[in-house]
Amino acid sequence: MAQTRLDDSQYGMSSELRQVWPVFSEPLSDEQIVSALVVSSPNLRVNFVSSLNGATTHEGRSGGLSGDADKRHFELLRRVCDVVLVGAGTVRDEGYSAMRVSEESTHWRISNGLAPHPVFAIVSRSLQLDPRSPIFADAPTRPIIVTTEVAPPDRIATLSEVADVLIAGTRTLDCSKMRTELHARKLNNILCEGGPSLFGAMLQAEVVDELFLTVSSVLEGGREFRLVGGLLSEPVKLRLASVLVAQEGLLLRYQR
Numbered sequence: 001m002a003q004t005r006l007d008d009s010q011y012g013m014s015s016e017l018r019q020v021w022p023v024f025s026e027p028l029s030d031e032q033i034v035s036a037l038v039v040s041s042p043n044l045r046v047n048f049v050s051s052l053n054g055a056t057t058h059e060g061r062s063g064g065l066s067g068d069a070d071k072r073h074f075e076l077l078r079r080v081c082d083v084v085l086v087g088a089g090t091v092r093d094e095g096y097s098a099m100r101v102s103e104e105s106t107h108w109r110i111s112n113g114l115a116p117h118p119v120f121a122i123v124s125r126s127l128q129l130d131p132r133s134p135i136f137a138d139a140p141t142r143p144i145i146v147t148t149e150v151a152p153p154d155r156i157a158t159l160s161e162v163a164d165v166l167i168a169g170t171r172t173l174d175c176s177k178m179r180t181e182l183h184a185r186k187l188n189n190i191l192c193e194g195g196p197s198l199f200g201a202m203l204q205a206e207v208v209d210e211l212f213l214t215v216s217s218v219l220e221g222g223r224e225f226r227l228v229g230g231l232l233s234e235p236v237k238l239r240l241a242s243v244l245v246a247q248e249g250l251l252l253r254y255q256r
């Protein structure tokens with residue numbers, strides 16, 4: 001990666017991204033960003049956007065915190081993954097639809113031996129999910145629902161018609177089993193898009209390899225969701241792997 005000094009006057013397009021750590025770079029192309037995201041070993045990544053003070057929503061949604069650079073990076077993370085894993089709370093609150101990547105991402109995926117679109121995997125204990133939703137009706141690939149043994153059997157039966165149901169855990173979600181079962185389906189690169197409750201459970205279970213955190217240059221008041229839901233038995237230490245800078249804030253990559 002070419003090394004250069006940063007020059008504020010060069011900040012142009014709002015989706016522009018430059019690396020400032022561990023080395024400075026010129027504005028990065030999609031190809032450069034993607035090549036830094038491709039890894040060969042099975043992995044589980046989590047992607048979030050937050051305010052400077054750790055809020056993950058603005059008026060109930062993450063979109064209010066996200067800018068053009070974050071949206072670009074979000075899509076590139078999807079481009080290289082096999083499965084997008086999301087908690088049902090986020091699916092409901094953010095109004096997720098069928099899991100599809102952009103046309104450009106589809107071309108990249110096909111030419112790199114991946115399915116045209118990632119699989120959509122949704123974590124839910126209650127299974128309060130509408131089987132008629134476009135998530136299932138328009139899905140290019142059959143989605144997966146991850147749940148536990150205490151899920152209502154009638155809902156399991158109904159949702160089994162539109163998705164594969166994966167049972168991981170008895171009363172509480174067994175995140176290690178979830179990860180192992182996803183990898184067993186050849187879904188090696190797992191990208192989790194939240195939310196905070198699911199992230200908290202996965203951190204506690206030590207199944208997270210990387211955190212991609214966009215820190216938007218904004219402070220949120222009120223009682224917005226924080227990045228990690230629930231309690232952790234002890235603080236989780238991460239290693240800073242890279243820092244990208246955009247007009248809207250910082251895109252941080254952390255590894256365990």
Ligand SMILES: NC(=O)c1ccc[n+]([C@@H]2O[C@H](COP(=O)([O-])OP(=O)(O)OC[C@H]3O[C@@H](n4cnc5c(N)ncnc54)[C@H](OP(=O)(O)O)[C@@H]3O)[C@@H](O)[C@H]2O)c1
Nearest residue numbers: 048049056062087088089090124125126173194195197198
């Ligand atoms: N800033 C960001 O990048 C970002 C990313 C994601 C979400 N968010 C925001 O976060 C908020 C939602 O937070 P949240 O904590 O409720 O999200 P969440 O983790 O997506 O949803 C919680 C729900 O997902 C299921 N779930 C999650 N973890 C589970 C576990 N360990 N075991 C069993 N089921 C589990 C349960 O679904 P059931 O109720 O169906 O049983 C649970 O009620 C939304 O406002 C969303 O906009 C922000």
